[in-house]
Amino acid sequence: MIMKTALFSILLSLCVSLVNESEKYRVVIMTDMTHDDGNSLIRYLYYSNEFNTEAIIITPQLPDYNYNSSGPWEKVNSILDAYSNEYDQLKKHHDYPSPESLIKVTKKGSGAIPIMFLTNARKFKGKIGDRYVESEWGDIKFSDWIGEGNTPNGEPKDSEGSEYLQEIFDKDDDRPIFVQMWGGPVTFVQALYRYKQRNSEEKFNKLLSKLHVYGILLQDITFDYLIDLDKVKDKTCTDLKDVESTYNGERVTPKYLLHDQGHFWHYVFGREEDYIKPMLPNEVNGHGPMTDIYDNGGEGDTPAFLYLLSANRGLNEPLEPSHGSWGSLFVPMGEDFPPGYYHTCGVESSHLKRWVNDAKLSFENRLDYSIKNPTEVNHEPIPVVNGMDNKDVEIMEISPGSTIELDTSGSSDPDGDTMSFNWFFYEEASTTSELPVIENPSARKITFQIPNTLNDETIHLILELKDYGSPALKSYKRIIIKIKE
Numbered sequence: 001m002i003m004k005t006a007l008f009s010i011l012l013s014l015c016v017s018l019v020n021e022s023e024k025y026r027v028v029i030m031t032d033m034t035h036d037d038g039n040s041l042i043r044y045l046y047y048s049n050e051f052n053t054e055a056i057i058i059t060p061q062l063p064d065y066n067y068n069s070s071g072p073w074e075k076v077n078s079i080l081d082a083y084s085n086e087y088d089q090l091k092k093h094h095d096y097p098s099p100e101s102l103i104k105v106t107k108k109g110s111g112a113i114p115i116m117f118l119t120n121a122r123k124f125k126g127k128i129g130d131r132y133v134e135s136e137w138g139d140i141k142f143s144d145w146i147g148e149g150n151t152p153n154g155e156p157k158d159s160e161g162s163e164y165l166q167e168i169f170d171k172d173d174d175r176p177i178f179v180q181m182w183g184g185p186v187t188f189v190q191a192l193y194r195y196k197q198r199n200s201e202e203k204f205n206k207l208l209s210k211l212h213v214y215g216i217l218l219q220d221i222t223f224d225y226l227i228d229l230d231k232v233k234d235k236t237c238t239d240l241k242d243v244e245s246t247y248n249g250e251r252v253t254p255k256y257l258l259h260d261q262g263h264f265w266h267y268v269f270g271r272e273e274d275y276i277k278p279m280l281p282n283e284v285n286g287h288g289p290m291t292d293i294y295d296n297g298g299e300g301d302t303p304a305f306l307y308l309l310s311a312n313r314g315l316n317e318p319l320e321p322s323h324g325s326w327g328s329l330f331v332p333m334g335e336d337f338p339p340g341y342y343h344t345c346g347v348e349s350s351h352l353k354r355w356v357n358d359a360k361l362s363f364e365n366r367l368d369y370s371i372k373n374p375t376e377v378n379h380e381p382i383p384v385v386n387g388m389d390n391k392d393v394e395i396m397e398i399s400p401g402s403t404i405e406l407d408t409s410g411s412s413d414p415d416g417d418t419m420s421f422n423w424f425f426y427e428e429a430s431t432t433s434e435l436p437v438i439e440n441p442s443a444r445k446i447t448f449q450i451p452n453t454l455n456d457e458t459i460h461l462i463l464e465l466k467d468y469g470s471p472a473l474k475s476y477k478r479i480i481i482k483i484k485e
Contacts, residue, residue: 025308025318026175027051028168030109031301032061032183032219033072035129036268038079039279040182040301042290045083045102046366047305049094050312053102054168054177057161059109059184061220063124063135067112067153076106082289086370089288093369093377109161109187110151113140113220117241129297142224142247145186146193157190165191166198169207176255176319178308181215182301189222192252204252211254212319214304214327216264221246226257227341235336237261237345258321259343260303263328263352268298278356279363288370303327303352306359313362313380314391314476315355315462323393323460323478324429326359328352351428361471378469381419383477384410385463393478400483401452404436408444408463417467426460426478435459450483457483 029044031037044051058072065071084099114137118124123136144152151157165188168177179188196204213226218238221229224247233240238261267278277298284294307327308318316323321330321342329351330342368377385406388394398404406423413419423441427433436448436459450459463477 024050024052026173026177027053027305027308028055028057028165028177028179028188029053030057030059030179030181030184030188031072031076032059032064033075034061034064034183035131035297036300037182038075039294039297039299040304041076041079042284042294043279043299043302043363043366044305045079045290046090046363046369047309048102049096050309051305053097054105054171055161055165056102056106057109057165057184057187058106059159059161059187060112061183062112062114062137063118063133064128064131065112066135067110067151067155069112073108079290079293080106082293085289089371090369093374105164107161107164108159109184110153110155110157110159111145111184111186111220111222112153113145113186113222115183116218116220116223116243117239119221120242130295140221140246142221146190146222146225158194159187159190161187162191162194166195169195174210176212177210178305178318179211179213179254180301180304181213181219182304183216183219185215185219186222189225192225196252208252209255212256212258213254214258214260214307216260216301216304218259225251226254227251227259227337231336235334236343238343253338254340256319256321256340256342257338258330259333259341260328260330261344263344263347263349264300264303266349266353266356267302268300278360283364284367287367291367291370306355309359309362310355310476312391313474314383314393315478317393317478320393322429324351324426326352326355329428347428358474362473364471365473378417378467378471378473379414380473380475381413381417381465381467382411383463383465383475384408384412385477385479388477393480395480395482397482397484398450400450400455400485403447403449404481405447406445406463406479408465411444411465413467413469415467415469417469419468420466422464422466424462424464426462429460430458432457432459450481454483455485459483 058076060067060069060072087099090096119140125134224245229245232238281294281296284291307325310316310326311318316325329347333341333343365378421442421444423438423446425435438446438448459481461479466474
């Protein structure tokens with residue numbers, strides 16, 4: 001029995017350590033380290049084995065912090081110090097990045113521009129999180145912050161952070177760069193400006209083709225370099241108050257720009273009578289050193305990487321914002337914007353909220369990594385559908401009226417836990433509301449018929465595989481059914 005248990009432990013360790021190692025996402029985090037950013041960073045670090053974290057750029061942003069405030073830098077370093085203290089325990093579970101590697105890519109930006117919707121208010125007095133803040137500023141114009149020379153604060157527009165981003169942009173790596181815009185976009189925009197100036201048009205365009213920018217709001221007016229703010233005001237549901245475009249040059253267009261104009265607030269606060277934050281401090285604290293820093297500020301920036309986590313669990317393709325994911329569902333911004341620009345305008349926030357509990361249980365399990373060994377924590381089940389055992393979204397091309405048979409034989413759980421199966425169609429991601437009927441959606445094998453009336457339509461079918469470990473975890477398999485005569 002002892003030998004069998006030891007062998008199981010070895011196999012489990014090998015299985016877990018190899019997950020996603022060859023397909024990690026390249027990630028750049030732009031953050032102002034405001035009241036909720038620290039909590040989002042803590043959750044991110046518990047999943048940092050799934051990412052190539054290429055840069056963490058810290059840029060103060062008004063009204064939370066003035067340009068010369070040490071608060072944001074001290075905050076990020078306190079979290080990284082705590083991560084250092086947890087590292088030996090965490091690496092028992094996965095190949096986590098070393099503390100030294102994370103510290104090496106953490107750099108300072110410059111700027112401290114007010115958040116977008118306060119731009120022309122010129123002052124702020126009030127509580128932000130648990131802090132009382134008073135800030136004042138003058139007119140904010142794009143050219144004062146991006147380009148040559150110094151900012152109105154007397155700082156060079158180029159910074160340690162913007163110069164370091166040049167190195168990231170210059171890497172010989174064709175994988176997408178997932179830019180999480182939690183705050184402080186001014187440093188990223190200055191980096192783009194400088195890279196364009198220093199390189200050929202061909203090289204700059206190649207960089208743009210790799211950029212996937214997830215904007216939690218649009219943060220500050222330097223987003224004007226990527227998207228016309230006047231059009232955003234006129235053509236979308238975003239309330240930018242009296243902000244106006246002050247950029248007069250040619251805009252640059254990343255491959256994708258996702259604009260969450262409000263769904264993320266659910267991770268900070270809610271006006272519903274029965275609202276409860278997705279994670280409360282008492283649910284997080286007391287695990288490891290990082291968890292003791294986690295406070296009541298919420299996690300407003302967490303959706304910017306949740307969609308990558310759910311992609312690793314089979315729910316979505318991260319380069320298809322309209323799939324719907326742990327990070328919500330996005331729709332195209334329309335003909336007045338580039339084709340890769342998406343937003344959440346007109347999309348119900350339920351497309352974020354429906355996955356909150358799945359993401360929460362996953363995080364609770366990661367917190368256990370701080371205090372338990374690999375054989376004592378739960379691991380996601382492994383779905384297999386018709387022999388397809390990877391996390392990729394599968395595409396089936398069929399004719400109207402066809403019968404589809406799907407078999408989950410081979411699905412397993414690394415811990416030997418009991419599993420349950422749930423098949424469902426994701427109507428909002430599909431192009432039709434005329435969906436087939438699955439007689440027994442909890443069956444391991446299902447058969448259903450595509451209606452004869454459907455043609456040139458796409459249906460999204462998802463298998464949700466749940467284990468009954470503690471906490472219960474889910475994995476998914478998405479099948480896109482393309483119907484064509």
